[in-house]
Amino acid sequence: MAVLNKIRQRSLVLILVIALALFSFVIGDLFKNSDALTGGSQDVIATINGTDINRLEFQQKVKNYQDRAGGAQTSTQSMNAIYNQEVRKIVLQSEIDELGLSVEKDEMRDLLKTSFSSYPEFQDANGNFDVNRLNAFIANLKDLNGETAPLGNFLVNYESWTNNEQTIAANAIQQTYYNLVKAGIGTTIAEAEEDYLGDSKTVDISYVQVPYTTIADSLVAVSKSEITAYMKDHEDTYKTDATREVVYVEFKEEPSKADEDEIKAELLALKSDRTEYNDNSKNTDTIPGFDSATDIEEFVNTYSAIKYNDAFLRAGQLPAVAKDTLMKLGVGSYYGPYKDGEYYKLSKVVATKQLPDSVKVRHILVPFVGGQRADASVTKTPEQAKATADSIFAKIQGGTKFMDLLELSSDKVSNEQDGEIEFDYLAGMAPEFKAYAFDNNEGDIDVVRTSFGYHIIEILEQKSFNKAVKVATVANKLEPSDKTLQDVFNVMSKFEIAIKDGDFNEIAKERNLTVKPITFNALDENIPGLGSQREVVRWSFDEDTEAGDYKNFAISNFGFIVAKVVEVREEGLMSTEDASITALPEIRKEKKAKLIREKITGTTVAEIAKNQGQNARTAAAVTIKNTTLSGAGVEPKVVGAAFGLAEGETSKPIDGEKGVYVVNVTKVNEATKLDNYGAIVNRLNAERRNAVQTKVYSALEESAEIEDNRAKTVY
Numbered sequence: 001m002a003v004l005n006k007i008r009q010r011s012l013v014l015i016l017v018i019a020l021a022l023f024s025f026v027i028g029d030l031f032k033n034s035d036a037l038t039g040g041s042q043d044v045i046a047t048i049n050g051t052d053i054n055r056l057e058f059q060q061k062v063k064n065y066q067d068r069a070g071g072a073q074t075s076t077q078s079m080n081a082i083y084n085q086e087v088r089k090i091v092l093q094s095e096i097d098e099l100g101l102s103v104e105k106d107e108m109r110d111l112l113k114t115s116f117s118s119y120p121e122f123q124d125a126n127g128n129f130d131v132n133r134l135n136a137f138i139a140n141l142k143d144l145n146g147e148t149a150p151l152g153n154f155l156v157n158y159e160s161w162t163n164n165e166q167t168i169a170a171n172a173i174q175q176t177y178y179n180l181v182k183a184g185i186g187t188t189i190a191e192a193e194e195d196y197l198g199d200s201k202t203v204d205i206s207y208v209q210v211p212y213t214t215i216a217d218s219l220v221a222v223s224k225s226e227i228t229a230y231m232k233d234h235e236d237t238y239k240t241d242a243t244r245e246v247v248y249v250e251f252k253e254e255p256s257k258a259d260e261d262e263i264k265a266e267l268l269a270l271k272s273d274r275t276e277y278n279d280n281s282k283n284t285d286t287i288p289g290f291d292s293a294t295d296i297e298e299f300v301n302t303y304s305a306i307k308y309n310d311a312f313l314r315a316g317q318l319p320a321v322a323k324d325t326l327m328k329l330g331v332g333s334y335y336g337p338y339k340d341g342e343y344y345k346l347s348k349v350v351a352t353k354q355l356p357d358s359v360k361v362r363h364i365l366v367p368f369v370g371g372q373r374a375d376a377s378v379t380k381t382p383e384q385a386k387a388t389a390d391s392i393f394a395k396i397q398g399g400t401k402f403m404d405l406l407e408l409s410s411d412k413v414s415n416e417q418d419g420e421i422e423f424d425y426l427a428g429m430a431p432e433f434k435a436y437a438f439d440n441n442e443g444d445i446d447v448v449r450t451s452f453g454y455h456i457i458e459i460l461e462q463k464s465f466n467k468a469v470k471v472a473t474v475a476n477k478l479e480p481s482d483k484t485l486q487d488v489f490n491v492m493s494k495f496e497i498a499i500k501d502g503d504f505n506e507i508a509k510e511r512n513l514t515v516k517p518i519t520f521n522a523l524d525e526n527i528p529g530l531g532s533q534r535e536v537v538r539w540s541f542d543e544d545t546e547a548g549d550y551k552n553f554a555i556s557n558f559g560f561i562v563a564k565v566v567e568v569r570e571e572g573l574m575s576t577e578d579a580s581i582t583a584l585p586e587i588r589k590e591k592k593a594k595l596i597r598e599k600i601t602g603t604t605v606a607e608i609a610k611n612q613g614q615n616a617r618t619a620a621a622v623t624i625k626n627t628t629l630s631g632a633g634v635e636p637k638v639v640g641a642a643f644g645l646a647e648g649e650t651s652k653p654i655d656g657e658k659g660v661y662v663v664n665v666t667k668v669n670e671a672t673k674l675d676n677y678g679a680i681v682n683r684l685n686a687e688r689r690n691a692v693q694t695k696v697y698s699a700l701e702e703s704a705e706i707e708d709n710r711a712k713t714v715y
Contacts (some may be wrong), residue, residue: 026534046084047707048090058082070347074532076525083710088697089170091704099180103169109134111168117151177464182692187684195684199338200671202621205642208609208619208631210600211659212592220591222584227576230583237581239572244520244540245567247504248527249513251492253559255650260344264337267346270303270474271334290334296350296472305343309433312353312468322347326469343475351470355425356462359437362402362419364392364409364656367453374453378410389447389454396445410453417650420460433457492552492560499550504564517566522711530555540565541711593655600653605664621669632657 046054066078073081105112109131117129121137124130141149141158148155156164205481211487231238255263272289278614293299315323324486326335329349336346367374368385380388392405406419414421422430425438430450436457440446445458480488486598491511498507508515517528522541525534536553539545550564569575602608609616619630625645627636635656642663645651650664674680 008442046087046709047705048087049094049704049706051090051094053083053086053090055379058086061086074525076523076532076534079710080523083523087701087704087706091700092174092177093698094704095700096177099177101173101176103172107172108165108169110213111172112165115168121151178693178696181696182689185685185688185692187676187681187688188682190678192684193673196674196677196680197671198625199623199664201643202623202669203642203665204618204620204667204669205631205663205665206605206616206618207632207638207661207663208605208612208614209656209659209661210596210608210614212589212596214612214659215592215595217588219596220588222587222591224576225319226587227580227583228573230587231573231576231579234583235573238573238579240520240569240572240578242541242571243569244537244565245517245569246520246536246540246563247336247515247517247566248561248563249397249495249508249515250558251488251495251560251562253480253485253488255478256484256487259484260339260478262481263344263478266474267337267344267474270346290348290472290474297346300472300474304474305477306473308472310470312355312439312470314355314357314466314468316426318469318471319345326471327467329469339478340475343477345475347473349469350472353468353470354465355438357464357466358422358424359459359463360420360422360461361437362458362460363411363414363421363433364389364402364405364419364456365411365453366392366408366455367410371453372451385454386447386449389456393445393447393456396456396458402445402456413575420655438462488559492562496550496552496562499562499564504550527561530558530561536561536563538711539563554640592656593660596660597653597655600660600662604650605662608662618666632656632661635661638663 043055045055045058047053060129061082062075062078064077065082066073069078075486076627108431112134113129113131116134122129122133124133137149137151138158138161141156141161144157146155146157146159150566175195215690222416240619273292274287274289275284276287278285288294288299290299297308314325318326319338321340322335322338322345326347326349329335331349331351333347334346338347339345366380366385366389367378368380368382369378370379370382371385388408392408395405396402403418408416409415409419411419423434423437425434427434429437430452432450433455435446436446436448439457440459442459442462445456448455448457495507495511495513505515520537520540522537524537527533527536533553539553545565545568547565547568550562552560552562554560573579599612600608601611603615608614622629622639622642624639627634627639629635629638632638638654638656638661641651641654642665645663645665647665647668651662655660656665
């Protein structure tokens with residue numbers, strides 16, 4: 001009782017403690033979830049020049065984009081596409097707003113006229129665009145309060161119309177902006193002359209190259225600090241996004257040998273009759289097996305994952321793994337169980353027949369509305385088309401010549417060949433058409449329906465008869481059993497337990513598991529061979545995930561992987577190890593160039609070539625636009641230096657791509673100046689203006705202030 005009294009006395013304190021604990025929990029969770037109190041990044045995909053992309057609106061646009069793509073784009077691809085569209089729109093709008101560009105009412109009417117002048121709804125009796133009809137149409141849409149009205153082949157409402165108007169206006173404003181920029185792009189006469197001389201002025205040179213390979217790499221030491229300094233001097237080249245290096249092993253949910261043996265035994269058991277107690281009749285019934293079944297189609301469709309195919313098949317139409325054996329079997333003989341792809345099959349030959357490999361037929365086609373390739377002139381319903389085909393067939397049976405009725409056929413292509421078509425059994429014909437032509441006899445004629453309409457088909461000729469077989473096949477899909485699935489899960493769990501205190505790679509090696517490395521950027525989604533695995537990427541970039549952490553992931557239609565984060569690299573310069581692949585050769589090149597320059601003696605190309613043990617070379621008609629040097633390859637610095645020399649002048653040592661060069665200009669071939677550079681000015685103007693749109697947007701995007709939160713929000 002005393003204890004209860006003490007609790008009652010201190011109840012207010014307990015309530016305050018609990019309240020503070022709950023408050024701390026909620027507040028902590030809010031902050032953990034990215035500025036939830038301040039409406040921060042959880043609801044903002046990105047901020048561009050101060051304009052936010054709202055998460056909910058963005059996700060709706062992504063959904064619409066995916067719907068239009070019909071599943072051809074992954075969610076990440078769709079998100080990136082919409083993100084790029086939104087960034088482009090906002091970046092351009094920022095510039096347009098600053099310039100004060102807009103579309104006024106009269107200009108909007110002109111734009112609508114350009115877009116919709118071909119629509120009959122907006123034309124007068126003479127076929128001319130009538131703005132009054134346009135205004136009436138828009139007013140009617142507004143009065144419909146969201147209901148749709150037909151426009152051409154579309155149904156539109158007032159909201160979709162205004163959205164379309166906004167798109168037209170935005171495109172027009174953007175084009176006006178680009179036109180303003182283009183108007184400021186021009187070419188001077190001096191630039192045109194320089195361009196002309198770049199192709200026409202040439203120099204002849206002699207040169208000597210001292211290759212960097214004359215100094216062994218082992219003689220040029222490069223330290224990590226030098227690589228770091230080189231990266232800082234070339235920051236744009238070695239700047240890298242945040243990445244996560246991950247290794248993983250796979251645990252595939254594949255059928256075991258026991259699963260295969262079981263499915264084969266089940267198929268073999270189907271051959272024999274079996275008894276089964278019937279609760280209704282209180283008798284023991286005999287269930288026919290594959291051996292004694294009289295209705296083969298019903299038997300196969302009852303026990304097989306693949307429906308019965310009641311057709312005679314040639315060797316090329318049978319499973320590759322079984323065709324040779326099946327073609328040799330007699331009626332009633334079995335082959336299998338055999339594995340064909342993801343199925344185990346038991347096949348029984350139920351009939352054989354000699355069938356042609358090619359046929360020639362003639363036909364008359366009567367199409368119907370909705371039939372394949374039926375054009376607007378087709379008006380018959382399927383019932384009317386059949387009635388017409390039956391009447392044509394009756395005339396032929398009554399003695400009218402087939403050829404005299406060809407004008408009733410809609411197949412104009414075959415009509416030009418007297419209605420005749422010749423094809424082999426592999427041809428891509430309508431299946432009903434092909435089946436009739438091959439499975440019946442020469443001279444037979446009948447009405448056959450296909451997806452194109454009703455055909456009156458006459459078999460004219462059948463050639464190259466060979467054996468065909470009708471096969472009844474019971475197929476069961478090979479899938480892992482529950483026991484196998486549990487075994488895979490247990491193996492994965494034991495691996496996770498082992499790596500908790502052990503080395504990931506060593507334990508994987510002990511268990512014959514292949515360790516696969518992969519490096520992720522924050523917005524990646526694919527793992528080679530496993531497809532889109534965004535969840536793995538998201539986990540590796542989670543702020544709570546550190547190097548050394550591991551986790552298992554269920555992979556749809558595959559099994560599991562266990563992934564481990566090996567290294568966390570934040571945004572900035574790449575590691576010296578990664579950078580050394582490209583930086584090390586360049587640093588060595590710089591050091592070798594210095595050593596070569598120090599040992600060069602002599603003042604002429606010939607002297608330098610002799611004392612350096614190299615051959616003097618020549619190159620004729622070198623142009624400033626073509627930086628390929630005969631005998632040396634692409635050497636822009638060397639070619640540029642040559643054009644800075646006077647005739648007869650010798651250069652100082654030049655650090656090139658493949659070595660250190662000394663160049664002597666033996667002759668300068670001046671170009672004949674043109675009287676008029678107008679044509680070149682026009683060409684350069686066109687080239688520069690055509691490139692404006694891409695270059696301007698790239699410049700605007702580069703200078704824009706963009707805060708990208710995709711990896712923290714919808715991804």
